[in-house]
């Protein structure tokens with residue numbers, strides 16, 4: 001039941017967190033934790049039905065048994081059938097997530113390895129002593145992006161030298177924020193659940209949300225370090241270049257996209273000090289996203305207790 005509420009309702013109740021007045025890391029962590037909670041609650045029902053953890057708590061076990069004994073005999077076959085269906089359905093969903101996950105992860109690894117090998121052949125210099133490593137490509141177009149190989153790799157073009165030093169630092173800080181925040185892994189996690197369970201609204205919408213939120217979160221980190229002006233002007237400079245070269249494969253990441261105006265708007269209205277800092281965003285996000293699930297579980301317990309009380313009276 002909690003999985004159903006999170007899977008269907010989470011996209012709605014998480015929407016207010018997408019506000020320029022809030023740190024985008026908060027919405028990103030709330031989405032991440034909602035996806036994790038969804039998977040955990042999905043797995044919890046069959047695990048609880050198979051292992052029956054209540055039997056290890058004698059007092060609870062005797063209460064549950066007494067309550068169960070009070071059920072009419074004709075209700076029991078229906079309950080067993082429902083349990084069997086629930087266990088089979090969730091095992092099928094878990095197998096599907098596992099299968100799609102292994103296919104997408106191995107494809108991602110293979111593509112990343114091939115991409116990195118190609119970049120190492122093409123790059124004209126690399127700063128191997130830095131973490132993350134930066135590969136520089138010969139191109140007049142100011143562009144940068146990051147990949148998750150090893151301890152993370154930033155790919156940047158020599159065209160970045162057309163930007164001011166502050167703008168260059170902001171661009172690299174944006175990519176470092178992606179690597180530090182494990183944004184590529186989060187997007188892949190969302191893509192796995194989106195591909196495995198497209199009929200669940202939370203999973204279906206997650207990949208698009210994660211792509212937007214990771215960009216906003218990386219912009220936010222870079223703006224905190226080097227100022228919103230540096231990030232905004234770097235985006236605009238990259239956009240000017242992109243106007244004449246829309247098919248350039250290098251301008252893949254730090255460049256204008258359909259969300260450019262949104263990213264600039266967020267930087268325009270970004271508060272000096274948000275109500276939620278990056279460090280606090282995970283616990284606050286966890287609390288906000290866990291609340292509806294906990295409410296469902298608490299309601300379930302209360303309903304069961306009330307049902308037992310009326311039965312045993």
Ligand SMILES: [Zn+2]
Pocket residue numbers: 174175178214215218253254
């Ligand atoms: Zn980015």
